[in-house]
Amino acid sequence: MPVLARTLSFTERMYLPIVKGLFFTFRVLFRKHIVRMYPEVGIPRSAATRGQPRLSQNEDGTVRCVACGLCEFVCPAYAITIHGAATERFIEREPREFEIDMLRCILCGFCEEACPKEAIYMSDELEHAGPTRAEHVMNKTQLLRPISKMRERIGFANNIYNRWRKDPLPVDPKINPANAPAVSPIATAVPRNDPTMRPLDAIASTKTTR
Numbered sequence: 001m002p003v004l005a006r007t008l009s010f011t012e013r014m015y016l017p018i019v020k021g022l023f024f025t026f027r028v029l030f031r032k033h034i035v036r037m038y039p040e041v042g043i044p045r046s047a048a049t050r051g052q053p054r055l056s057q058n059e060d061g062t063v064r065c066v067a068c069g070l071c072e073f074v075c076p077a078y079a080i081t082i083h084g085a086a087t088e089r090f091i092e093r094e095p096r097e098f099e100i101d102m103l104r105c106i107l108c109g110f111c112e113e114a115c116p117k118e119a120i121y122m123s124d125e126l127e128h129a130g131p132t133r134a135e136h137v138m139n140k141t142q143l144l145r146p147i148s149k150m151r152e153r154i155g156f157a158n159n160i161y162n163r164w165r166k167d168p169l170p171v172d173p174k175i176n177p178a179n180a181p182a183v184s185p186i187a188t189a190v191p192r193n194d195p196t197m198r199p200l201d202a203i204a205s206t207k208t209t210r
């Protein structure tokens with residue numbers, strides 16, 4: 001998938017945005033402190049919550065994943081294991097098994113960003129506990145969630161990631177409902193037609209192979 005890279009501005013090359021970040025941190029020091037009574041009172045969640053990754057499931061119960069392996073490849077923690085198999089469905093391939101080791105997962109969201117099929121998304125599920133290591137390796141059945149429960153996150157994520165896609169994902173009205181959350185400040189920071197954007201393959205970069 002073609003990806004766009006942005007040329008850094010002069011202030012960014014001088015690391016000046018760090019000053020902005022430090023100012024924000026300094027300002028927060030003087031805010032009124034909040035005590036959260038967790039776990040009695042849950043943590044507020046929204047579409048921006050980047051919880052544990054989950055697989056989305058079509059309305060007919062089938063998986064959206066086509067076992068392409070992109071998420072497995074980009075996962076920096078080697079947390080994903082996929083065993084693909086041929087299927088009679090039109091997608092031709094689907095995962096026979098799909099495992100995510102939640103003890104390895106660092107909730108980075110790379111799998112969500114890489115997936116071309118809107119099949120894996122960061123859910124708002126934050127808690128995960130168990131006495132054995134094996135219980136933290138979630139299989140396909142445990143990972144699947146109805147896509148109807150993930151639409152808000154999918155709309156939110158597409159708003160962000162389409163800014164970096166040369167060919168933005170088509171907006172499916174069922175997946176990106178009109179009431180999708182507002183585009184985040186991160187997404188609006190760089191407009192899609194920003195003249196400073198250029199194809200990534202035009203940049204001489206060192207590629208890391210695994």
Ligand code: SF4
Pocket residue numbers: 053071074075076077078079080100104105106107108109110111112
């Ligand atoms: S969120 Fe990051 S670490 Fe976790 S499974 Fe996805 S790519 Fe791997």
Ligand code: SF4
Pocket residue numbers: 064065066067068069070071072082114115116117118119120
């Ligand atoms: S979840 Fe997405 S990226 Fe991962 S194997 Fe399935 S289709 Fe490919």
